[in-house]
Amino acid sequence: MSDVLVYSGPGVSTSALHHTLKTLRTLLNTYDVKTVDAKTLALDPWQKGTALVVIPGGRDLPYVSELSRPYTRNTDGNSSSSGGSQRNAAQEVRNYVESGGSFLGICAGAYYASGHCSFEKDTNMEVDGSRPFLRFFPGTCQGTVYPGFVYESDKGARIIDIERSAEIDRWRCHYNGGGAFMNADTFAGQGVEVLARYAPTQPEELRLDIDLNGAGGTQKRPDYAGQAAVVLSTVGLGKALLFGTHPEFPLLPSSTPVLLAENGGAQTQEDKDRQERDGHLRMHEQRRLQWMHELFTQRLGLRSELPPWAIAAQPNGADGARKVDATGTAVETDEPKLQPIFLASLGKNSDQVTDDIVRKLAAEKSSSTTHLAGFDKCAVLNSARAASVKDSNDALHFFSRADTESVKEAKGLCSSADYDAFSKPIIPSDPSEAETNQDKEVDLDSVPKYILVCKQDQASRPSADLLPYWNIVEYEKFLLHFREANLQKEQIKEQGHWSTWRAPFDPFNPFSFSSAPLEEEYRFGTPMLYSQMVTSTQTMLDKNFRLLSALPVGTTFFATQQMSGRGRGGNRWISPKGCLQFSTVFRVPVSMASKTVFLQYLSGLAVVEGIRLALGDSAAAQSVADKVRIKWPNDIYAEIPPVDETTERAKTATFELDGKRYAKLGGILVNSQFSGGSEFVLISGCGVNCLNPRPTTSVSDLISIHNSTAETSDQLDQISQEKLAGAILSTFDSIWKVFMRHSGDFRPFVDRYRQIWLxxxxxxxxxxxxxxxxxxxxxxxxxxxxxxxxxxxxxxxxxxxxxxxxxxxxxxxxxxxxxxxxxxxxxxxxxxxxxxxxxxxxx
Structure with a gap:
């Protein structure tokens, strides 16, 4: 997965950073969007795995000092800011862009990325000087374009129109202190293209173009109409996109500039006027995301995805603005909401297994739990209450059935939830921002979770139309099928299979060659939990001790999408649709504590062998399976063509080894904790890109590439997520019982692991x-x-x-x-x- 690196060091506005990350994660949801400091940019080898570097809004002067600060790494591996061969962040970013990278500078980030910064000249806020560091725009970035700016504040914020050069229309966006790229057309010969200009007049229907401080309006200012507001520069082999405005801020009724304008007493509106205004804002929010998406894909070559509500094209009006229903109801701008979780077990005693889990949790004593607003009106759910637990991390509510009425009611409750009660203010890094910063973020962990128990009776299980992305019946079918397939491998003693390994004879321990009896039959993949939208399967299991204690070995939590997935080293793990993602419960005795490290290796082995099993036994299937390999210690990679045929460009975050190019297919994260008794509990989280080829590759991509050149008789069917899950979890069955039988010995797996690692x-x-x-x-x-x-x-x-x-x-x-x-x-x-x-x- 490629990285998008957002500078978050001294000078960056907390509010601007928050909205920059939010917009990037909305549109670039197949990238790992994360923050970095100047030292990381200066010293770490981030360039080859990075798709975009961003410097957001804030203050230019701290950028000057921080990003040009010299760092070096001493021979002992430590870093410092003096002595030796030195590097700084600005030079590394410049080299990265010249070598083909992409850059986004917003407001202060654009001032800093220009050749000269001229800010509020001849005032007490004057900043005027050369910026020789990046020079992505060779000329002067001069501002402010509109009056009223106050440092570390949104008091000068307003909504403005800018005129797009390639379109005969205007684009509405947030503004707060940004500059104009002066006489940008004269730099066309140096690779500068003007994408948008400041407009001579501003929107009257919103009446938000005002000076909230009451002073700036009387000050004579240069006329910036026609000067560039957005430019794209070609720098060597790369591109730099610079905004004088703030395109990252949302244009919704609840956005900061709108609220500030209202609270400042600048306007009084009737309900009808407010509805019309809100409708316009929602329409412009849609267009904000559409143009950002277009810039990312067509100008910077990134893989951007619009949220569903922003995709629908709407007819242009006479003024070039697209129309929506005045109430705004035609455009759904709400963020995705957490969805109900389903608990099911498979097999003859499935109801007993799920009943035991709920019974254990019901017996737990915990503090009172909260509900979503409107739960008291859910008659079906209220009649099916089974247990409520305030666990270590989440409030969990269990219900005894998952029939059609219960599922519809639970989905309706979750989808319409008002998260305001679970939101908290964003704490600014600079106290001076606190007065005007009104931004909040939802604490998803505090949102109540609703878990519906599926019974063996099909009428008490959700129908396929209610779970469009996961079919429990299909999953159960494949899990049982592949269990039989793995059992057959053991019974015929397939050559090289881990089950055939025997410990070598030790004359000092004549019983070492025999296997320890297996006291427990492991059945991975059941019971199972599933949610269409969850915080994180890993967090839900790892951070809720009561829930974890009630779950047997092999319990697996699947999710279609995760809103706050977890990865190694704190990396934010993005989960677009089409990625098979799950977390599984393991337990080992304390005596095997030193062996827990092997779980990440065994997880990788199970994934690769599971893909092989799902593809089938034909020569064509195995030729595809042979392309899937393990990168030590916890990543799954696949061999891909050197160039992406759809873009005619090499895919990002790939590497070449022995003349072959590999792209990431999946990853593994293992968490462990001591249960307080005689065992360690481990959670293995796996993500395998099954259906979505972006941004790297997927199992479906590998099959499609094979089918494009294969004979008709060698064509392969695509693999569903349910089929792949059944193959991987049944392989875990086979692997784990051998691992436990041999007291955590890795040697049974060496032959196969050696064949498939890189x-x-x-x-x-x-x-x-x-x-x-x-x-x-x-x-x-x-x-x-x-x-x-x-x-x-x-x-x-x-x-x-x-x-x-x-x-x-x-x-x-x-x-x-x-x-x-x-x-x-x-x-x-x-x-x-x-x-x-x-x-x-x-x-």
Whole structure:
């Protein structure tokens, strides 16, 4: 997954940052949108995995000092701001764009990215000087265009129209202190294109173009009509998009400039006028997102997706503005809402299993729980109450049935929920912003969760039309089918299968070759939970101790989309539709604590083997399956064509190895916690891109690529998410019982793991602080050969070593490593950068 990096260091406005992130995550929902500081931009090797760098609104002067601050990394792997060979963030961003990257600068970010900044000249707020750092616009960015600006405040905020150059219409947006790109047309020969200009007149129907401070209006100001408000610059091989305005702020009745205008007493409106005004705002909010989407896709080459409500084209009016119903009801602008969760178990005793879970939770003593407004009017749900628990992280309400009426009522309650009671103000980083900052964000964890229990009786389960993205019956069918397929592999003792492994004879422990009896039959994938929209399957299981304690091993939580998914190192894990995402419960005794590291490896193995199983046994199917590989320790990658045929460009966040190009197909995150008894509880979260080829690749993409050149007899059917889930979870069954039978020994899986991971004898560069063996030097050229069988450490040797990945000692324990001169590395995937072919320092 490619990154979108948003600078969030000194100078950035809290409000501007909030809305920048929100707009980017709405439109670029297949990218990992995250914040960075100047040191990260200066020192980290972020360039090859990044699709866009953004400097949002705020204050230009702190940007000058922070982004040009020199940093260096010392030979011990530490960083500092002095001495040695130095780098700064601005130069790294400039180099990135010149090499083909994309940049977005908004308001202060655009002032900073221009050759000269001229702000409020001849006033007590004057800032005037050269900006030699980025110079994406070679000329002067001069402002403010409109009066009333106050630092760290929205008091000068207003809604304005700008005239788009390619369209005979106006585009409405938020403005607060931005500049104009002066005489931008004269820089056309230097790659500057004017996309929009400041308009000579402003909208009267909204009457929001006012000076809320009451002073600026009497001040004589330059006429900026016709000057550039938005420019696109070609810089080397890359592009820089600069806005003097604030395109990231929403244009809704609840947006900051609208509220400030109303609260300032500037206007009094009748209800009819207010409805008409609100309708216009909603229409312009739709157009705001549409043009941003167009700029991202057509000008910056990004993969942008409009939310459904913003897609519908509407007829143009005489004034070029698209019309909507005056009440605004024709355009749904609400954010997605959390949806009900369904609990089901599969098999003969399914009702008993779910009843036991609810019974355990009902017996828990907890504080009172809240409900969504309107729950008291839900007669069907009220009659089916089973348990309510205020858990560690969430308020959980269980209901004893999931028939059609119950599901309709629960979906209606959740979809129409008012989240205002669960919202909290955004705390500004600068106290001076607190007075005028009215932005809030929803605390999704505090929103009550509604869980409907599905019974074995089909009439007590939701119908397919009520669950359009997940079919419980189909999932159950495939899970049972692939359990039989895996059992057959064990029974015929398929060559290389983990179930055929036997421990070598140890004369000092003559019973070591025998397997320990298996006390429990593991059945992964049931019971199952499912929600069309949830906060995070990982959080829901990992952070709710009472719920987790009631769930048996193998319980799996599926979701169509996650609103706050979790990834390794705090990375925000984006979950577009078409991605199979789930979290599964595991338990191991305390005596096997050191073996928990292997769960991420076994999860990767289960995913790859599950894809192979779902594709089938034909030669054509296996040729596709062979393209799916493991990147140590927790990522799934797939071999793809070097160029995306739909865009004729190489896909981002890919890497080349041995002449083949690979793109990310999925990822794994494992959380563990001590239960307080005699076991550790682990949650393995997996995400596999099944149906959606963006932004990297998917299982369906691999099949389509194969079918485009295959003979008719070798054509492959697409794989549904239910089928893939059944194949992966049934494979977990087979893997986990062997792992537990051999007390956490990884050796049964080595042969198969070695075949499907990417790293056998891969040559790479090892940096000093990634080396656990002392005296190895600052950097060393090494080969990756295996994983230690006792602690799960990545094992490497000097390139000239005679130890190779095919050797048993490459996959042996720590004693074997010492004898073989093997270097051991911690399993931290964020320090293994395949894009740079580098095991990076941990700083």
């Amino acid at each position: 790293h056998s004898d891969q040559e790479t560069t090892l940096t000093s602080d990634a080396i656990r063996q002392s005296g190895a030097g600052d950097e060393e050229s090494v080969r990756i050969v295996g994983i230690s069988s006792d602690y799960g450490l990545l094992q490497a040797v000097p390139r000239t070593s005679n130890v190779h990945a095919k050797d048993a000692k490459a996959w042996g324990d720590s004693e074997d490593s010492k004898a073989g001169g093997i270097i051991q590395l911690q399993p931290d995937g964020n320090s293994f950068d395949m894009l740079q072919n580098l095991v990076k320092r941990k700083v």
